[in-house]
Each structure stands twice: as structure tokens, then as C-alpha cells.
Amino acid sequence: MDSLDCFHWSVFTICPRCFHPNNASPEIYGSPEQSVLTVCSFCLHMEMLPASEESSRVPKDGLLASMAFWTKSMPARGGLLQYLQDDAAFSPPDSLVPPHGELDIRLQTMEKWRTMWEERKRLPIKPFFYTTLQLATSLVMPLDRLNTVPEDLGVYCGRTMSSFLHFMVNGSWPGLSKQGDNPPPSPVGREKCLRRDRNSCVLTGWPDPDVCHIMPSNESDMNLELFQLSLPLLGALLGPQVASQVYGLATTMHGATDRAWNMLSLRPGLVKWWKQGLFGIKCIGVKPSRTSTCKVQLQFHWMPQHDRLPDDLLMAELGDVVKEVSQHPDGEEVPSVRRASGRELESGLVVEVEMEKRLVGKFKLAIDIRWACSLILAFSGLSRAWEQEDCFGNSRADGENTRVCGAGEQTEESGEEETEEEETEEEDSEEESEEADSGEADSGEEDSAEEDSEKEGSEEEEESEGEEESEEERSDQSEEQETDESEEDEDEDEDETSVTSPPEKDWKEDDESDGEDYCMPFSMLKRW
Numbered sequence: 001m002d003s004l005d006c007f008h009w010s011v012f013t014i015c016p017r018c019f020h021p022n023n024a025s026p027e028i029y030g031s032p033e034q035s036v037l038t039v040c041s042f043c044l045h046m047e048m049l050p051a052s053e054e055s056s057r058v059p060k061d062g063l064l065a066s067m068a069f070w071t072k073s074m075p076a077r078g079g080l081l082q083y084l085q086d087d088a089a090f091s092p093p094d095s096l097v098p099p100h101g102e103l104d105i106r107l108q109t110m111e112k113w114r115t116m117w118e119e120r121k122r123l124p125i126k127p128f129f130y131t132t133l134q135l136a137t138s139l140v141m142p143l144d145r146l147n148t149v150p151e152d153l154g155v156y157c158g159r160t161m162s163s164f165l166h167f168m169v170n171g172s173w174p175g176l177s178k179q180g181d182n183p184p185p186s187p188v189g190r191e192k193c194l195r196r197d198r199n200s201c202v203l204t205g206w207p208d209p210d211v212c213h214i215m216p217s218n219e220s221d222m223n224l225e226l227f228q229l230s231l232p233l234l235g236a237l238l239g240p241q242v243a244s245q246v247y248g249l250a251t252t253m254h255g256a257t258d259r260a261w262n263m264l265s266l267r268p269g270l271v272k273w274w275k276q277g278l279f280g281i282k283c284i285g286v287k288p289s290r291t292s293t294c295k296v297q298l299q300f301h302w303m304p305q306h307d308r309l310p311d312d313l314l315m316a317e318l319g320d321v322v323k324e325v326s327q328h329p330d331g332e333e334v335p336s337v338r339r340a341s342g343r344e345l346e347s348g349l350v351v352e353v354e355m356e357k358r359l360v361g362k363f364k365l366a367i368d369i370r371w372a373c374s375l376i377l378a379f380s381g382l383s384r385a386w387e388q389e390d391c392f393g394n395s396r397a398d399g400e401n402t403r404v405c406g407a408g409e410q411t412e413e414s415g416e417e418e419t420e421e422e423e424t425e426e427e428d429s430e431e432e433s434e435e436a437d438s439g440e441a442d443s444g445e446e447d448s449a450e451e452d453s454e455k456e457g458s459e460e461e462e463e464s465e466g467e468e469e470s471e472e473e474r475s476d477q478s479e480e481q482e483t484d485e486s487e488e489d490e491d492e493d494e495d496e497t498s499v500t501s502p503p504e505k506d507w508k509e510d511d512e513s514d515g516e517d518y519c520m521p522f523s524m525l526k527r528w
Contacts, residue, residue: 136379171216192260205340277377303378
């Protein structure tokens with residue numbers, strides 16, 4: 001706390017509570033708002049009065065210290081002292097994206113792969129665009145792993161990466177996991193975790209927290225197999241060393257990750273927000289110690305927020321998109337979370353978790369993997385797509401598979417063109433239906449006229465011809481029915497061909513067009 005400048009404020013006042021005159025107040029402190037705290041010398045009633053121009057500016061904590069000294073309410077005094085005694089460590093948070101020089105290398109590498117993919121002979125001559133998920137993955141993975149993108153792109157991008165992140169964060173693989181595959185923390189591990197964290201939330205200090213896994217539990221057979229399935233993705237995302245460590249921990253024995261080193265004590269609301277990627281927890285170091293225990297330092301980060309979805313095509317410059325997805329939100333948009341002392345939970349808060357030295361490596365591994373997953377969730381907007389059940393366009397109401405974004409929004413011209421095409425299609429369908437109705441009406445009138453003429457002729461010749469005419473009429477009717485049926489069959493065949501057979505497309509004209517957008521299917525790269 002900075003040094004506080006105190007002074008005497010001499011003024012004649014009457015206490016509004018006990019009407020006791022006060023010629024001068026005791027030593028008080030000036031506040032940043034150029035006001036002072038006056039205290040009645042008889043009843044200790046406090047009142048804020050405007051300060052003179054000579055009063056010094058002091059931090060807010062100075063005013064709170066004077067209030068804690070003069071107040072008579074023990075609960076209020078205890079709360080103020082707890083607020084002032086909150087000596088939580090704070091370190092300015094680093095940028096979530098790589099440093100400037102490394103970021104330039106990553107973007108240049110991505111541009112090189114873009115040029116290579118556009119020059120492939122099997123691809124149409126159209127521009128290739130990255131998606132938000134691909135950009136987020138390229139920002140998080142090690143730089144040496146980024147050079148192997150052409151071989152691994154079909155493995156860790158697309159739906160596979162989305163399912164892998166869902167498993168690492170929520171403990172379930174979409175389409176494979178069932179209810180009960182991700183059990184809650186075991187009672188033994190939960191008790192050890194609460195004892196280690198002193199039965200309080202490691203971030204806020206509030207008592208009676210909830211206990212959650214950092215990595216998924218491998219207690220069930222399904223999760224044990226899913227860890228084995230995730231090893232190639234872990235190797236592509238964080239390197240082969242991380243994959244080998246996870247292989248030794250999570251794929252050899254049931255319940256190996258259901259231990260206290262893979263658990264953390266958090267408030268229930270923070271557990272939910274951690275899964276949604278609203279904040280991340282980063283391991284910044286380990287304090288050395290001569291005893292059997294040591295302290296692991298964890299730093300809290302509020303994650304950036306934006307409106308992009310993981311399957312959006314990035315038409316703008318990659319550098320501009322990186323700035324957009326990595327900017328920290330304004331203070332008003334950050335969720336307001338109070339620590340037990342009353343102070344707000346801010347980015348850069350450093351907390352310490354004390355544990356045995358033999359468990360530090362496992363705990364740090366789990367935190368590093370979860371930190372990488374939190375970064376990808378924040379940069380790509382993947383958690384928001386999970387909530388909307390809209391990941392990769394599979395269940396959108398509008399039926400679109402991808403969204404083309406330039407600087408964050410879709411162009412108005414493309415929307416107008418789509419509406420015009422829909423209107424023309426509706427008009428064509430209405431004209432076809434009207435023509436079909438008119439044709440049916442004309443055929444019905446002709447049939448009725450023929451039947452009337454036949455009836456008149458039969459009435460005139462009934463007496464002369466008799467049985468011969470009746471046989472001829474029957475034959476004529478049968479022939480008419482056959483012709484009508486053949487005409488109806490031909491009409492039905494024409495309708496079916498018009499519906500089922502799509503119009504032929506001139507691929508040469510399509511290849512020469514530069515206005516359309518193209519995103520290469522990543523499953524093709526696996527075969528090449």
C-alpha cells in the first residue's frame with residue numbers, strides 16, 4: 001500500500017446523530033474524490049464532507065483504513081480489515097497469443113500452406129480459406145509441430161478436434177460416450193483435494209467448494225479407450241512428449257486419473273465457466289522447497305470473447321483475425337466475481353497449491369493440457385457452438401454448412417443474391433404448377449365431350465344395330481382408358497425426371513469464376 005498523507009481538518013460541525021458540536025475532527029485521510037471522512041468525537045458517527053483544495057489524494061484503501069479504525073460495528077470492521085489484509089499475489093498477465101516474432105513466423109507458415117493447397121492439381125482454381133478452429137489450433141500448438149500440418153491436418157482439424165476437446169473438457173466424446181462414463185471424483189480423492197486446498201476455493205477463498213477433475217477420469221472402460229484414441233491428437237497438439245506422459249498415466253490402469261493431483265477445488269459456478277472456456281488457469285512456476293512439499297503457482301486469466309464460430313471461413317487477413325479473437329473484453333463484459341475478502345477476481349491473480357513433490361509433475365501436466373484446451377475454446381468459439389448444438393453446421397436451422405466472414409460479418413450482397421435466387425425458384429415452381437393444372441382441366445373437358453357424343457350416337461342406333469353397337473362401345477371405352485393411363489404414366493415419368501435429375505453444370509465456367517469461395521475438405525489431405 002502506498003504511503004498515506006494525513007492532515008487535520010478543522011471545521012465547526014454539529015453531529016446530525018447526537019447533535020454534539022465538533023470543533024475539529026481527529027486525523028483523517030483524503031479520498032480520491034476530494035472528500036474527507038469526519039468522525040464525531042462523542043458518538044463516533046462518520047460523515048463525508050468535501051475537502052479543501054490543499055487536501056492530498058490518497059488511494060481508496062486509505063479511506064477504508066480510517067473507516068475500519070473509527071467504526072463501532074464489529075462485522076463492518078471485520079469485513080474492512082479482511083478486505084485490506086487480502087495480500088493475494090498479482091502478476092500482470094502475458095498475452096494469450098505467441099510473441100510478435102513467433103506470431104509472424106506462424107502466420108507466414110500458414111500462408112505458405114495456403115499457397116501449396118491452392119496449387120494442387122485436384123483442387124478447383126479457387127481461393128482456400130482457413131477456419132477459426134484451424135487458426136486457433138495453429139496458434140496453440142508448438143511451432144515445430146506446425147511444420148507438419150500437411151500430414152496431420154486431416155487428423156486434428158474439423159470434427160475430430162472438436163470431439164477431442166469436448167472429451168478433455170467435459171469428459172465425454174460426442175456420439176460414443178454414454179451416461180455414467182464420466183463419474184464424479186472419487187470420495188478418497190475428493191477428501192484429499194479438499195484437505196490440500198484447505199476446504200476453500202483456490203481462486204476465491206470461499207468455503208465449501210466443489211471438486212472437479214482437471215483431465216477426464218479414466219475409471220470407466222469407455223474413458224480408458226478414449227484416452228488411447230486421443231493420443232495422436234495430444235501428440236499433434238502439444239508434442240510427442242506430452243502424449244507419452246499421458247499414455248503412461250491414463251491408459252494403463254483404471255482410475256489412475258481419479259486422484260487428488262487431477263482435481264481442483266472451485267465454486268460450482270466457476271466449474272461451469274471453466275468448462276465453457278470463460279477463463280483459464282495457467283501454471284507459471286513451482287516454488288523450490290527443501291521439504292517434501294512444494295507450492296505450484298497458478299495464474300488466473302479471463303478469456304477473450306468474440307462472435308465467431310469454429311467453422312467460419314476467414315476471408316480477412318489472418319493477423320487482423322488474431323487481434324480480434326485474442327482481445328480481452330472490456331471490464332463491463334467480464335463476469336463479476338468476488339473473492340471472500342470482497343475484492344474482484346481479476347486476470348493476473350496468482351494462487352499457490354501446496355502438494356507433495358512426487359505429484360507436481362502430474363499436476364502440472366494436467367494443468368498444461370487444460371490450459372491449451374481453454375485457449376482453443378476461447379479463440380475458436382467452440383464452447384458457444386456446443387451450447388447452440390451448432391458445431392460445424394450439422395444442426396443449424398437455416399441449413400448452411402459454413403459461414404463466410406470477412407471482418408466478422410457476412411456481406412449484404414451475398415444475402416441479397418440468396419433472396420433473389422429463392423424468389424426466382426418460387427416463381428418457376430408456381431408457373432409449373434399452373435401449367436399442370438391447366439393441362440389436366442383441358443384433358444378433362446375433352447373426355448367429357450367425347451362421352452357426350454358417344455351417348456347421342458348410341459341412342460340413335462340402338463334399335464338398328466343392337467348387340468354389335470354395345471360391343472363396339474365397350475372396345476372404344478377400353479382403348480380410351482388405356483390411352484389415358486399411358487398419358488398419365490408419361491406425365492409422371494416426366495415429373496420424376498424433372499425432380500430427381502439435377503441440372504447439368506458447366507465445370508469449366510465454374511472453375512474460371514473467382515467470386516465464389518472454397519474450403520478444401522480436410523479428409524482429402526489424409527489420402528494424399
